[in-house]
Each structure stands twice: as C-alpha cells, then as structure tokens.
Amino acid sequence: xxxxxxxxxxxxxxxxxxxxxxxxxxxxxxxxxxxxxxxxxxxxxxxxxxxxxxxxxxxxxxxxxxxxxxxxxxxxxxxxxxxxxxxxxxxxxxxxxxxxxxxxxxxxxxxxxxxxxxxxxxxxxxxxxxxxxxxxxxxxxxxxxxxxxxxxxxxxxxxxxxxxxxxxxxxxxxxxxxxxxxxxxxxxxxxxxxxxxxxxxxxxxxxxxxxxxxxxxxxxxxxxxxxxxxxxxxxxxxxxxxxxxxxxxx
Amino acid sequence: xxxxxxxxxxxxxxxxxxxxxxxxxxxxxxxxxxxxxxxxxxxxxxxxxxxxxxxxxxxxxxxxxxxxxxxxxxxxxxxxxxxxxxxxxxxxxxxxxxxxxxxxxxxxxxxxxxxxxxxxxxxxxxxxxxxxxxxxxxxxxxxxxxxxxxxxxxxxxxxxxxxxxxxxxxxxxxxxxxxxxxxxxxxxxxxxxxxxxxxxxxxxxxxxxxxxxxxxxxxxxxxxxxxxxxxxxxxxxxxxxxxxxxxxxx
DNA sequence: GCGGCCACTAATGTATACAGACTGCACTCA
DNA sequence: TGAGTGCAGTCTGTATACATTAGTGGCCGC
Numbered sequence: 001x002x003x004x005x006x007x008x009x010x011x012x013x014x015x016x017x018x019x020x021x022x023x024x025x026x027x028x029x030x031x032x033x034x035x036x037x038x039x040x041x042x043x044x045x046x047x048x049x050x051x052x053x054x055x056x057x058x059x060x061x062x063x064x065x066x067x068x069x070x071x072x073x074x075x076x077x078x079x080x081x082x083x084x085x086x087x088x089x090x091x092x093x094x095x096x097x098x099x100x101x102x103x104x105x106x107x108x109x110x111x112x113x114x115x116x117x118x119x120x121x122x123x124x125x126x127x128x129x130x131x132x133x134x135x136x137x138x139x140x141x142x143x144x145x146x147x148x149x150x151x152x153x154x155x156x157x158x159x160x161x162x163x164x165x166x167x168x169x170x171x172x173x174x175x176x177x178x179x180x181x182x183x184x185x186x187x188x189x190x191x192x193x194x195x196x197x198x199x200x201x202x203x204x205x206x207x208x209x210x211x212x213x214x215x216x217x218x219x220x221x222x223x224x225x226x227x228x229x230x231x232x233x234x235x236x237x238x239x240x241x242x243x244x245x246x247x248x249x250x
Numbered sequence: 251x252x253x254x255x256x257x258x259x260x261x262x263x264x265x266x267x268x269x270x271x272x273x274x275x276x277x278x279x280x281x282x283x284x285x286x287x288x289x290x291x292x293x294x295x296x297x298x299x300x301x302x303x304x305x306x307x308x309x310x311x312x313x314x315x316x317x318x319x320x321x322x323x324x325x326x327x328x329x330x331x332x333x334x335x336x337x338x339x340x341x342x343x344x345x346x347x348x349x350x351x352x353x354x355x356x357x358x359x360x361x362x363x364x365x366x367x368x369x370x371x372x373x374x375x376x377x378x379x380x381x382x383x384x385x386x387x388x389x390x391x392x393x394x395x396x397x398x399x400x401x402x403x404x405x406x407x408x409x410x411x412x413x414x415x416x417x418x419x420x421x422x423x424x425x426x427x428x429x430x431x432x433x434x435x436x437x438x439x440x441x442x443x444x445x446x447x448x449x450x451x452x453x454x455x456x457x458x459x460x461x462x463x464x465x466x467x468x469x470x471x472x473x474x475x476x477x478x479x480x481x482x483x484x485x486x487x488x489x490x491x492x493x494x495x496x497x498x499x500x
Numbered sequence: 501g502c503g504g505c506c507a508c509t510a511a512t513g514t515a516t517a518c519a520g521a522c523t524g525c526a527c528t529c530a
Numbered sequence: 531t532g533a534g535t536g537c538a539g540t541c542t543g544t545a546t547a548c549a550t551t552a553g554t555g556g557c558c559g560c
Binding site for chain 2: 052084
Binding site: 261262263296297298299300319320 | 513514515516521522523
C-alpha cells in the first residue's frame with residue numbers, strides 16, 4: 001500500500017485524529033491543557049464537524065477527557081495509572097491465554113504463534129542486541145501479542161484488549177524500547193521471550209491456569225522497564241508516551 | 251418545537267442516544283439491521299450532526315458496529331459472546347477487589363460497602379422474595395458493585411469496568427431479574443449475597459487472592475442465571491437485553 | 501472598598517446546504 | 531442473451547451559518 005494514496009484518500013476525521021494524537025503523544029499539547037474545538041480546527045485545518053468527531057474518538061481512546069462545561073482537556077496520567085494500566089492489560093491477556101488453553105486452540109491455529117516465537121528467538125540470540133534488532137523485536141512482539149489475543153476466539157475480550165492497548169504506555173511493546181538503553185537489556189529480553197515460550201507451551205497442553213499466570217507476570221516486565229527507565233531518567237526520550245505523565249511536582 | 255420542559259434541558263445528542271438505545275434494547279431495531287443516519291434522524295427528530303455523534307457513542311458502547319462502507323448496524327451477540335462478557339466483567343471486578351485488598355482499603359472507605367451489605371441482607375431475608383424486593387435488590391446490588399469498583403482506587407480500571415458493564419447483559423445486575431421467575435431464585439440470591447459478604451471480609455483482611463477469586467466466581471452466577479433463563483424460555487421478557495441475542499436459527 | 505449584577509464575548513450545540521461516492525437498475529452493444 | 535456502461539437516486543463526509551449557553555470583566559450600588 002502506498003503512503004501517498006492513503007494520505008490522500010483518508011478522511012478528514014481520521015486525519016484530524018492522527019494529527020491531534022501526534023501532538024498529544026509528542027508533548028506539544030501538555031497534560032491538563034484545555035483544547036477547544038476552534039483550537040483543534042486551527043491546528044488541523046479541517047472544519048469543526050470532523051474535528052469534533054476526532055475529539056470524541058480520542059476521548060474514547062483515553063487520551064482526552066471531556067470537560068463537564070464542554071470541550072476537552074488532555075488527560076494526565078500518574079505513574080500509578082500507568083502501572084495499573086499495565087496490570088490491567090496483563091490480566092486481560094491472561095484471560096485470553098486461559099481461554100485459548102481451555103477451549104483447545106487447534107494445532108493449526110497455534111502455528112503462526114510458533115513461527116512468531118521462532119522469529120523472536122532469532123532476534124534475541126544476538127548479544128549485544130543492535131538497535132535495529134530492538135526495533136524489529138518491538139514489531140514482532142506486537143505481532144505475538146496480537147496473535148495470542150486472537151487465539152482467545154472471544155470478540156468481546158479482543159475488543160477490550162485492543163481498547164486498553166490503545167494507550168501507548170499500556171501496549172505490549174510500550175516500554176521495550178526503553179530497555180535498549182538499560183544495562184539489563186539483554187537479560188530482560190531473554191526473560192520476556194521465555195514467557196512467550198511458556199505461554200505457548202501452556203496453551204498447547206491445555207494448562208489454563210499456567211497460561212493465565214505467565215501472561216500476568218509477563219506484563220510486569222513492562223512495569224519493571226518503566227520503573228527502571230524513570231529511575232535513570234536518561235533515556236526518557238525513547239518513550240514519547242511519557243509525555244502524558246503528570247509531572248510529580250504538580 | 252414545544253416538547254415537554256423536562257426533555258428540553260438535555261442535549262439533542264443525548265436525547266438521540268437514549269432514543270436509539272431504547273429502540274435497540276427493546277428489539278425494535280433488530281440485530282444485524284442497518285441504521286442509516288437519515289433513518290436515525292427520522293426516528294429521533296434531531297438533525298444529522300447530533301445523530302451522528304449519538305451513533306458514534308453507541309458504537310463505543312458496543313451496541314452498534316460501523317460498516318466499512320459507511321453507516322452502522324445493530325450488533326448481534328451470540329450466547330458465547332454474552333458469557334464471555336460476563337467472565338470478562340468478573341475478571342475485572344476480581345482485579346478491583348484484589349487492588350482494594352492489597353492496597354489496604356481503609357476502614358472508613360469500607361463503611362459504605364458494609365452498609366450496602368446490610369441493606370442487601372434485609373432484602374434477602376424474605377422468603378419468598380417479592381417482586382418489589384427483587385427490584386430493590388437490583389438497585390442495591392448495582393450500588394454494591396459500583397462501590398467495590400471504586401474501592402480499587404484505580405481510575406483506569408474503573409473506566410474499563412464501566413465500559414464493560416455498559417452492555418446490559420454484562421452488567422452486574424443484568425440477569426438478576428431473570429432469577430425472580432426461577433424456582434431456585436431465593437437460593438441463588440443467598441449465594442450471591444454470601445459472595446458479597448466474603449469479598450468484603452477478604453478485602454478487610456488483605457486477602458487479595460481470595461477477594462479476586464470470589465468476585466470471579468460471583469460473576470458466574472450471572473452466567474448460570476442466563477443459562478437457566480434460556481433453558482426455560484418462559485421469562486425472557488424480563489430481559490430486554492436479550493433482544494441483542496442472535497437467534498440460533500440464523 | 502467590596503460585592504453583586506448585568507452585559508458582552510467566545511465557545512459549544514445544532515441545523516442545514518453542498519459535494520463526492522456508492523449502489524442499483526436499465527439500456528445498449530457485442 | 532449476457533455483460534458492461536452510464537445514469538439516477540441516495541447516502542455519507544464536510545463545511546458553515548445560526549442559536550444558545552457559560553464564563554468573564556466591568557460597572558454600579560451599598
């Protein structure tokens with residue numbers, strides 16, 4: 001698919017949504033800052049109708065918050081909010097893994113997941129891991145989580161996981177890039193990959209409780225990454241999502 | 251227009267949303283049926299702009315589904331979808347209960363929950379339970395679950411639970427009324443109330459795992475109610491939410 | 501000097517007009 | 531007779547004008 005085509009054919013609503021989301025995630029719009037429709041019109045150069053729709057969509061996504069008197073503000077998240085969102089995602093992915101295990105995912109449906117696992121193995125084998133490999137890992141990791149979620153074969157659950165993962169800091173790959181700057185990088189990567197291996201094994205053997213538990217624990221790697229990244233505050237630029245973090249001072 | 255005063259104060263968007271939701275839940279709009287904006291305008295007597303916003307909101311709620319070529323259709327749910335939504339809600343409420351326990355909900359914050367528990371006890375004590383008592387139970391039960399959710403003190407989690415519970419058949423009180431017609435009514439009520447008691451006790455004693463487990467099990471009462479109600483198909487009229495159920499024939 | 505009220509401004513809520521895209525049908529040509 | 535093309539009707543997407551409300555600042559009265 002060509003970039004230009006999609007750029008041109010895309011609706012004004014989506015364009016506005018993308019533009020505003022970028023500005024929020026990049027920190028150009030600060031947490032707590034009020035954003036009026038007219039402002040959004042100025043920024044995006046589309047008229048109020050699609051802008052409004054875009055604002056509503058961003059509210060669902062969780063990036064904006066409606067102000068009772070009308071209008072929206074950029075949502076601010078505490079560190080606790082982020083950690084809770086990660087735990088929440090882990091819980092839901094745990095449920096997805098349990099469903100996959102209990103309902104007997106077929107050998108055929110497990111195949112793509114296993115291929116993905118093998119691809120990840122390739123990437124993880126390097127030591128030290130190149131930045132490119134990290135980047136590839138992020139993509140592959142996202143694919144692994146998506147496949148796992150699909151395996152639950154539960155549309156309502158898939159929907160919820162997608163909603164939670166829409167928040168960049170709650171997504172499965174949200175803090176992987178932060179690792180790349182850490183000394184513990186390779187070790188954490190290996191542990192994460194072991195979790196992947198275990199969950200596939202558990203699903204294959206119909207071990208629902210084990211599959212669920214390991215996915216919960218797996219998500220806590222993201223929490224660990226976040227804490228490490230916040231402690232050595234040097235590499236926060238790798239994490240644009242943290243623009244939404246309420247500064248502790250305020 | 252000179253409508254009633256009470257209806258004039260709320261916005262057209264909300265009015266349209268309520269009207270359309272009622273029609274969907276009451277079955278006047280069938281699952282799978284397409285709703286065009288103009289149709290919605292006809293139905294609600296408001297103009298396209300607020301109607302459109304209402305349709306988008308109902309899509310988020312999960313009652314509608316966007317059609318790729320544009321427009322919306324009423325979402326159809328299988329029995330499995332409904333059961334999964336209940337399990338999902340149970341899982342999230344379980345997480346909320348665990349958070350409440352682990353984070354040490356203060357004695358003060360537990361008080362409203364305990365009062366609610368006592369009120370529910372009063373209602374459950376009757377045998378047989380009057381229809382009015384059932385109705386009061388539904389209200390009180392909703393309050394109990396809302397208080398419990400709040401106790402997690404986790405905005406992201408509260409948000410997700412609210413989203414899931416927005417689907418009427420996934421809400422904590424979704425199938426309580428179905429019970430009232432069942433011979434097992436009183437017994438199920440007593441069991442449910444015992445779950446309530448246990449979760450409060452577990453939170454008080456900081457037993458996170460126990461609090462989580464009991465809330466998961468608690469939600470399965472709703473699943474049981476649903477199955478019973480579907481088996482003796484006599485009292486389905488008590489459950490308007492089931493208008494969204496895909497008929498097995500199709 | 502302080503507090504309350506009124507008026508003005510600006511933003512949101514709503515309606516509608518216009519344009520582009522898609523669907524369905526009919527007609528024509530091979 | 532079948533398939534393709536063109537046209538018409540209708541729908542969604544977008545823009546904009548109008549109405550209404552909330553918020554703010556200044557002025558007047560106590």
